[in-house]
Amino acid sequence: xxxxxxxxxxxxxxxxxxxxxxxxxxxxxxxxxxxxxxxxxxxxxxxxxxxxxxxxxxxxxxxxxxxxxxxxxxxxxxxxxxxxxxxxxxxxxxxxxxxxxxxxxxxxxxxxxxxxxxxxxxxxxxxxxxxxxxxxxxxxxxxxxxxxxxxxxxxxxxxxxxxxxxxxxxxxxxxxxxxxxxxxxxxxxxxxxxxxxxxxxxxxxxxxxxxxxxxxxxxxxxxxxxxxxxxxxxxxxxxxxxxxxx
Amino acid sequence: xxxxxxxxxxxxxxxxxxxxxxxxxxxxxxxxxxxxxxxxxxxxxxxxxxxxxxxxxxxxxxxxxxxxxxxxxxxxxxxx
Numbered sequence: 153x154x155x156x157x158x159x160x161x162x163x164x165x166x167x168x169x170x171x172x173x174x175x176x177x178x179x180x181x182x183x184x185x186x187x188x189x190x191x192x193x194x195x196x197x198x199x200x201x202x203x204x205x206x207x208x209x210x211x212x213x214x215x216x217x218x219x220x221x222x223x224x225x226x227x228x229x230x231x232x233x234x235x236x237x238x239x240x241x242x243x244x245x246x247x248x249x250x251x252x253x254x255x256x257x258x259x260x261x262x263x264x265x266x267x268x269x270x271x272x273x274x275x276x277x278x279x280x281x282x283x284x285x286x287x288x289x290x291x292x293x294x295x296x297x298x299x300x301x302x303x304x305x306x307x308x309x310x311x312x313x314x315x316x317x318x319x320x321x322x323x324x325x326x327x328x329x330x331x332x333x334x335x336x337x338x339x340x341x342x343x344x345x346x347x348x349x350x351x352x353x354x355x356x357x358x359x360x361x362x363x364x365x366x367x368x369x370x371x372x373x374x375x376x377x378x379x380x381x382x383x384x385x386x387x388x389x390x391x392x393x394x395x396x397x398x
Numbered sequence: 399x400x401x402x403x404x405x406x407x408x409x410x411x412x413x414x415x416x417x418x419x420x421x422x423x424x425x426x427x428x429x430x431x432x433x434x435x436x437x438x439x440x441x442x443x444x445x446x447x448x449x450x451x452x453x454x455x456x457x458x459x460x461x462x463x464x465x466x467x468x469x470x471x472x473x474x475x476x477x478x
Contacts, residue, residue, distance in 0.1 A: 353435070
């Protein structure tokens, strides 16, 4: 395989975490036209109510899917890392039912739906892999509903940390056992339905128990087995290929 | 609406200084004073647990007077 740009390689790497790609699949992904854009921290990439004619691919930074409920409170529904395509569903669902925002300075590629549709019509195998990526998003969402709805607060936060670590590791974004996750306590709270005060107490509890260490945005996993147990984390829902699964 | 406040110790780690807030003799809120572990929020008051109109709320307040004022306003709003 030749002439794959570093940006296209991120998409290919992400899809290879969940499926085996043929050389033809990789070549057609590598030929997708990208419209590149830098998005500032806390800016929307695509908004609820938009009718996009392109889907976004995260290339650098960190993004989240979210909804705002009455009273202006935000529920974060998922986090997205370089290589993720968080709004693939807009290929089939005309109107965005939620928003996607950058949580850090983020670089994205917008890919025209026409180009994606042409590619998948010519090469159904790559279409199936993109569909699988969107289905895994759905699986992650189901896990988050269970997490926010039924897990005790400490498990909930530990679960989010475990998931970010495993997904980022699969994408090659982790320097074991350390990874950079530029989330504020408020953002962790919005993802877990907890107040800032609770998030602060629980992060300290995880540190006191010797499970994680945190310096600014850099987190280190100190006891992975115990952290997974605390979090009730079973990574099968991420549908990672056996070669990549933890 | 007049709320009464009773200081109380809380089994709540470092945030062990608390207050019970009553309306008409009925408990409506448990507040805690945030300890230095909360850094910028140290000294602020936090609604740990509310009942009735303030159940499921976890607000933070600059001081206990602000907490009582907010609890009073919520109680008045619920009655009107």
